[in-house]
Amino acid sequence: MYRNPDGIESALCGGKSHEFIEIINPGPDTFFVDNFFLSDGNEADSILPFGMIISGHDSCVTNQSFLAPGQIGLILDSDYKVAVEKQGCVLPISKGTVLFTCADAELGNGLSDDDGILLYKGSRNRIDSIVCLLSDNQLESESPVSAKIVFSDPKNIEGYSIVVSRLLSDKKSFDHCPTHVSPGWLEIVQQGWIVEFTFGSYVYPQENVSCTLSCICVNPDLQVNKFNYSLKKDGSVVLQGVLSLEKNMAQVITPLQVDSVDYRFYIDNIEWKIDLSSIFLPYSPLKINEIYPFGTQFESEWYELVNVSSMPINLKNWKAGNFEDTSVITKSEYLLEPGSFLVITKSKQLFLKSFPGVSPVLQPLAWHILNNYSDTLCIFDSDGNMRDIVCYRYSWFGNTHKPIERVNSTIDGCDSTNWVISTGSGTPGYPNGALFWRNVSKAEIEIGPVPFTPDQDGKDDLLSIKLSLPAFSSVNLCIYDFRGTKVRCFYGPARKQYFWDGKTDNGKVVQCGPFFVVAELTSATGTTLLRKKGILWR
Structure with a gap:
C-alpha cells in the first residue's frame, strides 16, 4: 500500500493520483472482482477493472475483471491516468500487472498516514465475505463503514510504500519498501515461491528447536506439483525429500540443532537462509557501546553497537528507540560477527566526513532522534524483545560535546558510573579507549x-x-x-x-x-x- 507519495497531497503526481493498493492471488483458483469493494472504515467503494490502456504501461493488463493464480493486481487512483498524460509522472509498474481502479474519484477516500484497508465481497453497506484486512485490530462490525480502520505499524514515510514481509504465518508483518515503491512486484516472492519459517517453543539448554517451513508456489507456469527440497547445515545436507503441493501449498516440519546459524533451505536450486539467531541468543547479546547525540548541520548523531555474544547476530528488522518511538536499524540481512562493532548514524555522509575509513556504518531509513540532554535508548530484536537499554543524562557528558563510552558491557547501561567521556572525538568502530584506563583492579x-x-x-x-x-x-x-x-x-x-x-x-x-x-x-x-x-x- 502506498499512502504517502512524494509531493503535495492534493497535487497530481502526489497524493491526488499516485496512491495505490497492491494485491496478489496466491491461491490455485481464479479470483473474480465482481461485487468487490474497498473500505477505509469511513467510506466504501467498488473496485473496477481499469478500462483503458495507460501511456507507459502497455505491458500491463487492463479491462480484466479477474486475477488468475499468481497474478498481481494494482488498485490505482482514477486520477492516475490524468497525471501520466499531463505530467508524465509514471509509476514503475511491473510487466503483466493487472490494473484496477475505484468508482470514486479518490482511492479509499484519500489514504491518510494511518489508514488501514478492508477488501471484501458485498455492497457499499454490507460485508458478505472478507477477502483481506490490513488493520491493527480485528474487524468487529458487519458494516464496512462502522469506524475508521487504523494501520499504524510501520509508520508512514513519505515516498515509501508498505510491503508485506511475512504472509504465510499467523503473525503477518509489513515493512517499508527498500526501493521506495515496487508496484506489481512482491519482494517476498523468489522465482515463483514464497517460503517462510517459524519456530516452536524453545527453552535453554534444549539441543533442538522445531522449525516449520511454509511454502507456496505462485508461479502459474509450473505444471507439476512435486519438487525436490533439501536442508543444509554448514554446507552439508541434513534433510532432503520431495515437496508435494496441495492447492499450491506445502509444509516441511523438522527439528534443527541449535548450534549453528548457517541453515539453508532449497527447492530445486532456489535458496532461503534460515535465521536461528533469535533462538540461541542470550538475553543481552548486543550492547550499546558508545553514544554521540549532539548532531548539527556539520556533524551527525551516532551510536555504536557491539556483539558481545559468541554467535553472529542477524540484525534484520532489529529496532532502536524508546518505549514511545522506534525505527528499524536495517531491513536487509546483516550479520554482526562476535566481537564486531557497528556504527548507526543519522547521516552516513556526515559521519564519514568526521571519521573517514570507519566501517561498517549503517544509516537507517528513519532515524530515532537522540535528545542532547537526557534520553532512553533501547535495542529491540526482530520479535520486539528489548535486548539493551541506556538511560543517559546530560551530566554524563560533563558540559562537553564529546561522545560517552561504556566501560563494562556486563554492567547496567543506565548506571552512570559505567560511562565515561571519550578522549578526543571518540572511537566509533573500535574498542573503547575507556577499556585501557577503567579496567584496573586498583585505582x-x-x-x-x-x-x-x-x-x-x-x-x-x-x-x-x-x-x-x-x-x-x-x-x-x-x-x-x-x-x-x-x-x-x-x-x-x-x-x-x-x-x-x-x-x-x-x-x-x-x-x-x-x-x-x-x-x-x-x-x-x-x-x-x-x-x-x-x-x-x-
Missing part, C-alpha cells in the same frame, strides 16, 4: 610536571592529572592549596586525563607553593581517597 593517580609553572611562557603551563579507575567507581577530583583550602574541582563523569591551569573555579590565580590533588573514589565497597602532592611555581 591510581599521576600528576606532572612537578613543579609546574603556569606563567604563559608555553612551557609546563598546564598540570596533567591522569587517572586509572576500576569500572565500578565514580570520582570527585579537587585541588587544595597548602593551607587546605579547596581551590578547584572537576565535575561530571570520570575522565582519563584532566588539565589544571593554576586557577581557581572563579578564574583567580592560585598562590605559588605546594598543592594537593585529591581524588575521592566511591564504589559499592565504600569511599577511598587518593592524594598527590605537587608544586606550583612562577
Whole structure:
C-alpha cells in the first residue's frame, strides 16, 4: 500500500493520483472482482477493472475483471491516468500487472498516514465475505463503514510504500519498501515461491528447536506439483525429500540443532537462509557501546553497537528507540560477527566526513532522534524483545560535546558510573579507549610536571592529572592549596586525563607553593581517597 507519495497531497503526481493498493492471488483458483469493494472504515467503494490502456504501461493488463493464480493486481487512483498524460509522472509498474481502479474519484477516500484497508465481497453497506484486512485490530462490525480502520505499524514515510514481509504465518508483518515503491512486484516472492519459517517453543539448554517451513508456489507456469527440497547445515545436507503441493501449498516440519546459524533451505536450486539467531541468543547479546547525540548541520548523531555474544547476530528488522518511538536499524540481512562493532548514524555522509575509513556504518531509513540532554535508548530484536537499554543524562557528558563510552558491557547501561567521556572525538568502530584506563583492579593517580609553572611562557603551563579507575567507581577530583583550602574541582563523569591551569573555579590565580590533588573514589565497597602532592611555581 502506498499512502504517502512524494509531493503535495492534493497535487497530481502526489497524493491526488499516485496512491495505490497492491494485491496478489496466491491461491490455485481464479479470483473474480465482481461485487468487490474497498473500505477505509469511513467510506466504501467498488473496485473496477481499469478500462483503458495507460501511456507507459502497455505491458500491463487492463479491462480484466479477474486475477488468475499468481497474478498481481494494482488498485490505482482514477486520477492516475490524468497525471501520466499531463505530467508524465509514471509509476514503475511491473510487466503483466493487472490494473484496477475505484468508482470514486479518490482511492479509499484519500489514504491518510494511518489508514488501514478492508477488501471484501458485498455492497457499499454490507460485508458478505472478507477477502483481506490490513488493520491493527480485528474487524468487529458487519458494516464496512462502522469506524475508521487504523494501520499504524510501520509508520508512514513519505515516498515509501508498505510491503508485506511475512504472509504465510499467523503473525503477518509489513515493512517499508527498500526501493521506495515496487508496484506489481512482491519482494517476498523468489522465482515463483514464497517460503517462510517459524519456530516452536524453545527453552535453554534444549539441543533442538522445531522449525516449520511454509511454502507456496505462485508461479502459474509450473505444471507439476512435486519438487525436490533439501536442508543444509554448514554446507552439508541434513534433510532432503520431495515437496508435494496441495492447492499450491506445502509444509516441511523438522527439528534443527541449535548450534549453528548457517541453515539453508532449497527447492530445486532456489535458496532461503534460515535465521536461528533469535533462538540461541542470550538475553543481552548486543550492547550499546558508545553514544554521540549532539548532531548539527556539520556533524551527525551516532551510536555504536557491539556483539558481545559468541554467535553472529542477524540484525534484520532489529529496532532502536524508546518505549514511545522506534525505527528499524536495517531491513536487509546483516550479520554482526562476535566481537564486531557497528556504527548507526543519522547521516552516513556526515559521519564519514568526521571519521573517514570507519566501517561498517549503517544509516537507517528513519532515524530515532537522540535528545542532547537526557534520553532512553533501547535495542529491540526482530520479535520486539528489548535486548539493551541506556538511560543517559546530560551530566554524563560533563558540559562537553564529546561522545560517552561504556566501560563494562556486563554492567547496567543506565548506571552512570559505567560511562565515561571519550578522549578526543571518540572511537566509533573500535574498542573503547575507556577499556585501557577503567579496567584496573586498583585505582591510581599521576600528576606532572612537578613543579609546574603556569606563567604563559608555553612551557609546563598546564598540570596533567591522569587517572586509572576500576569500572565500578565514580570520582570527585579537587585541588587544595597548602593551607587546605579547596581551590578547584572537576565535575561530571570520570575522565582519563584532566588539565589544571593554576586557577581557581572563579578564574583567580592560585598562590605559588605546594598543592594537593585529591581524588575521592566511591564504589559499592565504600569511599577511598587518593592524594598527590605537587608544586606550583612562577
